[in-house]
Amino acid sequence: MSKERARRRAEREAEQARQAALRAEREARLARRRGRVGRVTALLPRRPVRVAVQGGIMARRRRAQNGLVAVLFLIVQVIAWLLWSSWTARLGVLVLSVLFVPLFVTLVFDRRS
Incomplete structure (x- = not known):
């Protein structure tokens, strides 16, 4: 054993x-x-x-608003490009768009009032 x-x-x-x-x-x-x-x-x-990308509701809303502003800006530029063949008019629309985008954003998306 x-x-x-x-x-x-x-x-x-x-x-x-x-x-x-x-x-x-x-x-x-x-x-x-x-x-x-x-x-x-x-x-x-x-x-x-x-x-890290913020994932809260306010951050998502801000990204959506920024995207909307960018798309609207591009649409305005494309319409101006198609309507006028003059470079002066196209440049004028670009300058006015750049100047009015902050005003548009403040009037439409401002939550302080």
């Missing part, structure tokens, strides 16, 4: 030693890989810090 237990213990210990050797080889391979990756990434430029 004790010879049988000794044989099983020897088998268990041999299996544990084999598993430990495999684990040590895997860890050594992983350490070498991490070293290579670390050396390569040290040569690369750092990425800029990303700024």
